[in-house]
Amino acid sequence: MNLSSALRTPVGMSRRHFAQHIAGSAVMASTAFSFGNAIAANAEELRKNRKSAILLWMGGGPSTIDLWDLKPGAATGGPFRPISTTGNMQISEHLPLLAQQMHHLSVVRSMSTREADHNRGRYYMQTGYVPNPNIEHPSYGSVIAHELFDQRKELEIPPFVKVGGGGSGPGFLGMAWAPFSVSSNGQVRDLSMSIDDRRLAQRVAALDLIESGFIKQTRVGVPAAGGPASEHQKVLRKTLDLMTSDQMKAFKVAEEPQEVKERYGERGFGQGCLLARRLVEAGVPFVEVDLGGWDNHNDIFTTLGDRKLPELDKAMSALVEDLAERELLQDTAVIWMGEFGRTPRINQDSGRDHWARSWSVVAGGAGLKGGLAIGQTSSDGTEVESEPYSSEDFMATVCKGLGISLETTYTSKNGRPMKIAGGGKVIQELIA
Amino acid sequence: MRFSDSIRRCFRLIGCCLWPLAIPTGAVFSAAPASLPPQVIEINSVIEQQWRDYEIKPAPEVDDAKWGRRVFLDVIGRIPTVQELTEFARDRSPDRRQNLVEKLLEDDRYAEEYAGHWASVWTNVLIGRSGGTERGSLTSRDGMMKYLRDSFAANKPYNQLVYELVTAEGATKPGVEGFNGATNFLADKVNAEGAVLATSSTSRIFLGLQVQCTQCHNHPFNQWKQQRFWDFNAFFRQTRALRRFVSGTNDIDHAELINQDFGGEGGSPSDALIFYELRNGLMKTAYPVFIDDTAIGVSGYVSDVNRRQELGRLIVESPFMDKMMVNRYWAHFLGHGFTKPVDDLGPHNSPSHPELLEYLAGEVRSNSHDVKQLIRWIVLSRPYQLAARHASTNDIDDPLLGEAPKFSHFYLRQMSAEQLYQSLVSASGASVAGSYERQEQERRQWMSQFVTAFGTDEGDEATTFNGSIPQALMLFNGALTRQAISDAEGGFLKRVIAENRNTRDRVNQLFLAGLARKATRDELSIASKLQAAREGDETAMLQDMWWAIINSNEFIMQH
Numbered sequence: 001m002n003l004s005s006a007l008r009t010p011v012g013m014s015r016r017h018f019a020q021h022i023a024g025s026a027v028m029a030s031t032a033f034s035f036g037n038a039i040a041a042n043a044e045e046l047r048k049n050r051k052s053a054i055l056l057w058m059g060g061g062p063s064t065i066d067l068w069d070l071k072p073g074a075a076t077g078g079p080f081r082p083i084s085t086t087g088n089m090q091i092s093e094h095l096p097l098l099a100q101q102m103h104h105l106s107v108v109r110s111m112s113t114r115e116a117d118h119n120r121g122r123y124y125m126q127t128g129y130v131p132n133p134n135i136e137h138p139s140y141g142s143v144i145a146h147e148l149f150d151q152r153k154e155l156e157i158p159p160f161v162k163v164g165g166g167g168s169g170p171g172f173l174g175m176a177w178a179p180f181s182v183s184s185n186g187q188v189r190d191l192s193m194s195i196d197d198r199r200l201a202q203r204v205a206a207l208d209l210i211e212s213g214f215i216k217q218t219r220v221g222v223p224a225a226g227g228p229a230s231e232h233q234k235v236l237r238k239t240l241d242l243m244t245s246d247q248m249k250a251f252k253v254a255e256e257p258q259e260v261k262e263r264y265g266e267r268g269f270g271q272g273c274l275l276a277r278r279l280v281e282a283g284v285p286f287v288e289v290d291l292g293g294w295d296n297h298n299d300i301f302t303t304l305g306d307r308k309l310p311e312l313d314k315a316m317s318a319l320v321e322d323l324a325e326r327e328l329l330q331d332t333a334v335i336w337m338g339e340f341g342r343t344p345r346i347n348q349d350s351g352r353d354h355w356a357r358s359w360s361v362v363a364g365g366a367g368l369k370g371g372l373a374i375g376q377t378s379s380d381g382t383e384v385e386s387e388p389y390s391s392e393d394f395m396a397t398v399c400k401g402l403g404i405s406l407e408t409t410y411t412s413k414n415g416r417p418m419k420i421a422g423g424g425k426v427i428q429e430l431i432a
Numbered sequence: 433m434r435f436s437d438s439i440r441r442c443f444r445l446i447g448c449c450l451w452p453l454a455i456p457t458g459a460v461f462s463a464a465p466a467s468l469p470p471q472v473i474e475i476n477s478v479i480e481q482q483w484r485d486y487e488i489k490p491a492p493e494v495d496d497a498k499w500g501r502r503v504f505l506d507v508i509g510r511i512p513t514v515q516e517l518t519e520f521a522r523d524r525s526p527d528r529r530q531n532l533v534e535k536l537l538e539d540d541r542y543a544e545e546y547a548g549h550w551a552s553v554w555t556n557v558l559i560g561r562s563g564g565t566e567r568g569s570l571t572s573r574d575g576m577m578k579y580l581r582d583s584f585a586a587n588k589p590y591n592q593l594v595y596e597l598v599t600a601e602g603a604t605k606p607g608v609e610g611f612n613g614a615t616n617f618l619a620d621k622v623n624a625e626g627a628v629l630a631t632s633s634t635s636r637i638f639l640g641l642q643v644q645c646t647q648c649h650n651h652p653f654n655q656w657k658q659q660r661f662w663d664f665n666a667f668f669r670q671t672r673a674l675r676r677f678v679s680g681t682n683d684i685d686h687a688e689l690i691n692q693d694f695g696g697e698g699g700s701p702s703d704a705l706i707f708y709e710l711r712n713g714l715m716k717t718a719y720p721v722f723i724d725d726t727a728i729g730v731s732g733y734v735s736d737v738n739r740r741q742e743l744g745r746l747i748v749e750s751p752f753m754d755k756m757m758v759n760r761y762w763a764h765f766l767g768h769g770f771t772k773p774v775d776d777l778g779p780h781n782s783p784s785h786p787e788l789l790e791y792l793a794g795e796v797r798s799n800s801h802d803v804k805q806l807i808r809w810i811v812l813s814r815p816y817q818l819a820a821r822h823a824s825t826n827d828i829d830d831p832l833l834g835e836a837p838k839f840s841h842f843y844l845r846q847m848s849a850e851q852l853y854q855s856l857v858s859a860s861g862a863s864v865a866g867s868y869e870r871q872e873q874e875r876r877q878w879m880s881q882f883v884t885a886f887g888t889d890e891g892d893e894a895t896t897f898n899g900s901i902p903q904a905l906m907l908f909n910g911a912l913t914r915q916a917i918s919d920a921e922g923g924f925l926k927r928v929i930a931e932n933r934n935t936r937d938r939v940n941q942l943f944l945a946g947l948a949r950k951a952t953r954d955e956l957s958i959a960s961k962l963q964a965a966r967e968g969d970e971t972a973m974l975q976d977m978w979w980a981i982i983n984s985n986e987f988i989m990q991h
Contacts (some may be wrong), residue, residue: 133772133781134834158901169898178900189881189902190909199976202965206958206980213952214986218844221824228832228844232899232985239904297625345713349625412833 049151051331051366051402052280053144055288056273056316058338060295061121063352064360065344065381066304067092068107074380076344079301087371094309097317103371104320104329105336105364106430110375112388113340116354118295121339126168128395128422135412139168140395141286142177143420147404148285155283156245158238163272164290172412176234179288180242184272186251191243204240211236250282251275263318270315277322280332291315294338297351323365333366333401337394344381358384361394367401369432392424400426467527468812471795475813478788479839489825491818491841496520498819498991500532501948503811505847505990506765507536509549510854514944533811537804543585545854550803551580552850553764557637558597558617561883561895565876570619570673570687572604573876574869579613590757590801591748594638598744603676605686615689619673622689626706627668635664638747640756640777641723662708662718667743669706670694670734691740694732704732722746752777754793758806759783762792765810767843767990768831784836815839820991845990849882849897850875853912856982859945860916860924878912899988907983916982917975925974935963935970939977946981 068091071077082090087102098105115121120131127137138146145159152159162179170177182188193200215229242248249255253275264270272289279287291312296303316336323329341359342352358377364370375386396406399421408420483490494502500520504512512520520532536542555563555576564573583593602612604619621630635641643661670691678685696704698717705717720739721727726746729737747753755777763769770783783789792809799805810816820842822830829838837843847855853875882897897903907913919925928945932938939959943951951959963973981987 132834175899178898180901188905190905193909194914199965202962203976203979206955206962206977207983209954209958210947210980210984210986213954214984214989218820218991219822222822222827227822228846228899228989229985232988235899235901235904236983239901239908242901243905243908347709415833 049148049403050283051148051333052283052285052287053140053333053335053366053398053402054273054276054280054319055140055286056334056336057126057288057290058294058312058336059122059290059292060338061118061340061342061354062294062308062338063296063300063304063342065341065352066300067095067309068360068362069109069377069381071344071379071381074344076346076380076382078346080305087373089371089373092309094305095313095317097313098320101317101320101324104324105334105362105370106368106372106374107360107362108374108389108394108427108430109360109377110384110386110388111341111359111361111390111394112384113356113359113391116340116356118339118354121354121356123168125337125339125391127171128392128424129418135416136169136171137418138171138173138177138410139179140398141179141288142170142173144286144399144402144404146173146177147408147420148402152283152285155247155285156241157247157250157279157282157284158242159284160286160288161276161279161284162288162290163275164268164292172410174234175231176238178235182251182275184253184268184275184289186253186271186275186278188248188251191248193243197244200244204236207236208233247282250278250284253278260322263314263322265311265314265318267311267315269311270318273315273319277319277326277328280323280328281326296342297347297353298349300342300346300351320364329365331366333368333398334362334364335398336362358382363394363398363401363430365401367403367432368397368430372429374427374429389427390424392422393427394424395421396424397427397430400431467530469809471792471809472812474791475788475809475815478785478791479813479815482785482838483840486828486838488829488838488840489823490814491821491823491826493817494819494842496528497944497948499529499817502816502842502990503529503532503536505851505855507533507549507807507811508542508545509552509851510545510858511946512948513858514941517944517948529817530812533808537807547581547583547585549850549854550584551577553848554580554584556850557760558633559620561879563620564616565880565883568684570604570623570675570684571616572606572613572619572686573616574872575604575606575611575613575686576616577613577872578606579616582613584803587802587804590796590803591753592801594753595744595748598634598638598747599738599740601689601691603686603688608676608686610688612689615673615687618668618671619687619689622668622671623673627665627671630668630671631661631665634668634743634747635723636775638756639723639750639752640759640771640775641752642776642778658708658710659716659718660721660723662706662716663721664723666706666718666720667739669704670732670739691734691738693734694739696732701732702736703730705730722750723752724750751793751797754797754801755789757796757801758789758792761803761806762810765807766815766837766839767845768837768839772831784838816842818842820844820989842991846897846899846988847990849879849895851990852897852988853878856912856916859982860978881906904983907988913979913982917978919971919975925971925978928974929971935959935973938970938974942974942978942981946978946987947984 065071065076066078066080070080070082070090070092072082081093083093083096083099084090085099085102087105089102089107091099091102113124115124115130123131126139129137141160141162149155149159158180160177160179162181164184211233215227215233218229219227253271256274261271261274264274269289269291276287276289293308320329320334323332323334340354340356343355347353358381375384375389377383378385399406404420406420410418410420412418497517500517501511504510520528523531525531536546555573559571559573559576564571564576596614597617600612600614600618602615603610604615605611606613618630621627621633632643635643643664670693671689672692673687673689675684676686676688677683693701694704695701697707698705705719707715707717709715719727719730720742728739728742731737756775759769759771759774759777763774770785770789771777771781796806818841822841826840828835829840831837831843882895916924928938928941932941936956939956940950943949943955959973959977962976963970966972
């Protein structure tokens with residue numbers, strides 16, 4: 001083992017170069033590693049699944065009866081008026097820009113779920129499983145990242161990026177599939193190390209020695225994989241990939257032209273949507289952008305009309321239109337949802353409370369039809385009057401649109417087989 | 433090709449020649465000293481019986497140095513220095529582990545760190561990691577910390593602590609007239625939406641009863657009904673948090689938590705009821721009634737009935753408080769509570785060791801809710817002496833697989849952000865000098881990078897200090913690491929150089945400081961290769977090694 005051979009390699013800052021330092025360093029032992037392989041692999045890539053998904057997560061439980069499924073004239077209807085759209089449905093008057101994009105998006109008005117607590121609802125909608133104290137299920141993002149990552153050998157940045165907010169994690173898939181959380185300005189803290197790549201490679205060699213020793217010592221005669229110590233090692237690998245990658249420039253949302261930034265809206269959510277587009281362009285299979293503040297138990301109509309809906313309208317319409325203009329929408333699913341809807345009945349504080357029995361979600365792009373209103377609710381919005389759909393069904397539909405096989409089955413850590421999307425059935429009307 | 437792919441390939445090739453490691457096997461705590469408290473003996477007997485029932489062979493005992501690292505981290509919130517480890521190693525008596533526990537709990541040297549550590553832990557429990565950090569917040573994080581530090585420094589009995597937190601009145605901010613830091617638990621939880629947050633937090637944190645779902649409807653899996661929620665809620669209706677402004681501005685300076693007469697929602701203060709709505713829109717009424725059906729006076733006049741004082745009294749009389757205390761402390765030390773989540777003791781969530789939980793709950797009550805006693809019982813018990821070694825002889829004991837914990841090996845877990853910070857600061861002086869306030873400010877700023885909110889009214893939050901990439905980046909490249917590995921004169925690495933005669937001793941000291949063990953032969957060998965790569969610059973090599981150590985799983989984990 002002769003570390004000093006790494007010294008003779010000239011210093012350079014590109015990632016490939018860095019990887020060669022690692023591979024070439026005798027500490028790590030040398031192995032065949034050439035550009036030729038990578039290029040061959042890339043050619044193969046072209047035939048693979050290029051699809052991505054962007055989840056717009058509305059934390060707090062958005063009032064879908066005031067956005068997508070209005071009940072004008074009903075006691076539960078509230079003050080908002082419906083307007084026509086470019087799709088085959090009407091939506092809230094406070095979403096005029098989105099109304100011009102609805103031929104790309106469909107509204108599923110017949111969601112009917114049972115979880116009306118924030119944490120349980122979030123878990124259920126983001127994993128397709130109800131919370132269970134004995135197991136943690138992977139979220140949408142982790143599942144889709146996991147399924148599509150291996151088909152993108154060239155991707156060096158994390159396959160699941162989360163912009164703003166908190167959310168469900170990777171569950172039993174392990175921390176290597178956890179969301180990479182950034183703020184909406186795309187700034188990644190502590191990205192660069194002030195030493196040259198050769199020295200970094202040497203430090204990593206020492207680190208690996210300690211890490212592997214610890215794994216051996218803490219797991220004896222049981223598989224190392226899955227233990228917390230080896231999870232840590234996997235995350236370090238991904239971190240090094242990203243630190244040394246030119247692809248990180250996708251996060252530099254500030255480099256977009258001013259008019260593009262303005263088009264999306266310069267608040268956090270708008271910039272987050274813009275960042276999502278950049279990441280999808282760079283090949284990231286799953287991006288989640290969070291917009292919180294939908295938990296409107298009080299004074300809901302002022303909050304929605306003055307603040308939430310204009311912010312959503314601007315950012316989401318810009319995203320859909322921009323993706324379509326760039327011909328990315330056909331490969332990019334756009335999903336809009338929260339943990340549940342809100343009570344049709346308006347409460348004593350002019351608010352609406354948690355409601356899971358009848359509510360809406362929105363989706364389009366990537367093999368999903370636009371312009372449709374699927375399912376319907378009763379005239380006061382309190383009941384679903386067509387076939388009710390669950391989180392599992394919606395997730396299965398999105399996976400189908402993304403070309404992920406619904407026969408995909410994971411084995412949880414305790415050996416139970418788990419079907420992707422909780423075994424949900426595809427909403428056929430949505431499939432293009 | 434990703435960088436990680438190249439590493440993986442390389443390691444497959446060299447994996448065999450690097451291992452096995454020579455793991456230093458220090459002395460173990462084999463002969464249990466005769467002076468163990470009866471509670472420890474009872475814990476051991478229940479836990480060991482379950483091992484026999486499940487035919488599990490527990491992990492071997494952990495060696496003294498690693499146990500010392502473990503107990504420092506859990507009791508005072510940081511890893512031991514090399515001097516402290518050496519001092520511990522000098523004690524060869526059979527009671528040495530007990531002696532160390534006594535030292536950490538009772539010696540003046542550690543009083544401040546003990547109180548500071550538990551104040552951090554409880555601040556996160558009571559107001560979350562983000563409590564008091566946002567604009568417009570009525571909570572003073574400093575006030576919360578100060579109250580808790582003083583309480584733990586005085587080893588205030590747990591029941592008294594709970595009573596004070598539930599009933600506190602006064603100003604939130606230190607230095608202000610009428611300051612009472614205990615008010616910060618409720619300051620941001622009483623004003624909005626009729627104090628529903630005060631209701632769900634108080635019942636969950638102190639009684640282990642999760643009621644947040646029952647605010648709006650009866651819950652199918654929870655014994656609590658909607659009526660119970662609002663009955664409990666009625667205890668908080670005399671309470672308000674008043675804003676106090678910086679004079680001449682609209683900036684909030686602090687808040688004052690007060691009790692005032694509650695007129696009731698029916699217009700009669702002497703019969704101060706509240707209304708809540710059923711799902712179908714029907715209105716129902718509620719009065720203050722405790723979870724065991726004990727009702728208190730219905731008057732809303734504080735002079736007749738101080739509702740929060742009544743609630744405080746009922747909580748400290750409740751056996752659920754004792755169980756919750758035991759479960760929380762047990763989970764703190766052993767990584768898993770008797771229930772998961774730790775603060776759900778409802779009938780739908782049966783504990784892994786119900787009789788042990790009951791027994792310890794009874795013992796804390798008959799020992800005056802002495803927190804330090806409970807800590808002694810847990811850290812001297814057999815499960816806490818075991819190595820973090822998951823093997824084929826106890827492979828079924830894996831709570832990560834959803835199995836109820838059997839505590840037959842020490843469950844590996846990541847340090848908290850607070851523990852990591854204090855450990856780096858103490859191991860390598862990576863901190864600003866200066867007053868407590870200055871250091872606390874620095875620490876808090878560092879901590880804030882890991883908190884994200886969920887956007888709900890319930891103030892839910894998550895931490896990205898969870899083993900994910902942002903955390904790895906911070907430890908790779910962040911300012912704290914740069915300070916820790918600094919080669920500045922008078923810094924940690926220069927001291928390591930000055931204090932040791934040769935390179936080997938210096939490398940060993942780094943391993944002791946970070947991992948409570950000496951370097952293995954392979955690790956020494958890679959150190960000398962690194963030194964060659966650094967063209968003989970020993971300080972640079974020590975920087976590289978120290979960087980590798982503090983980034984390792986072995987450092988970041990409690991084990």
